[in-house]
Amino acid sequence: MAESHATGTTTHTEVPHGKPEFPPFNKDTFASQLVSFAIAFALLYVIVSRFALPRVGGVIKTREGTIEKDLAEAQAFRDESDLALKAYETELAAARTRAQAIGSETRDTLAAQSDAERKAVELSLSAKLAEAEKTISDMRTKAMGNVKAIAADATSAIVQQLSGTAPDAQLIDRAVDASLKGGRDAA
Structure with missing residues (x-):
């Protein structure tokens, strides 16, 4: 290829035969690359540890907080809702108990009123029944008295019609009494 010669210096522009080496793997520059890498790593470590990590740590602490x-x-809301639920259940149980007590009290009161009214009606009916029985007895007695008088008059009229003479009033009364009582005490 071409060689160029300058005054006092030689420049080599010729490419060696074969493929060129990848610069990081070049043995001639390996030591300087390690030093550059160590400096870059140290610089990156300082930047990250002094600036980036505190910010990230602050964000993480803020998020954790x-x-x-x-x-x-x-x-706290869950505890509050649990307390509210317990209070609700307690109030509900108390309301059920009060409702049952009110229902029981009302039932007992109505039963007592009904019983008192029933007894009053029974007493009234008993009084009316006794009065009706007395009235019936009085009417029966009066009717029987009228029957006795009518029977005595009819018997007297029949005997007079058949015999032509007026019968004895006491004898007719005894015969009518015996007939009404079911006996045979006739003369």
């Missing part, structure tokens, strides 16, 4: 706060708040 927010999460813990949210969890504590959620637990």
Whole structure:
């Protein structure tokens, strides 16, 4: 290929035969690359540890604090809702008990009123029945008295019609009494 010669210096522009080496694997520059890598790593470590990690750590702490706060708040709400549920269940049980007591009291009151009214009606009916029986007895007695008089008059009229003479009033009364009583005490 071509060689160029300058005054006092020789420049080599010729490419060696074969493939060129990848620069990081070049043995001649390997030591300087390690030093550059160590410096870059140290510089990157300082930047990350002094600037990036504190920010990330702050964000993580903030997120942890927010999460813990949210969890504590959620637990507080849960505890509050549990207390409200227990209070609701207690009130519901108390209301059921009161409702049962009111129902029982009302049932007992109505039963007592009904019993009192029934007794009053029974007493009234008993009084009316006794009065009706007395009235019936009085009417029967009066009717029997009228029957006796009518029977005595009819018997007297029949005997007079058949015999032509007026019968004795006492004898007719005894015969009518015996007939009404079911006996045979006739003369």
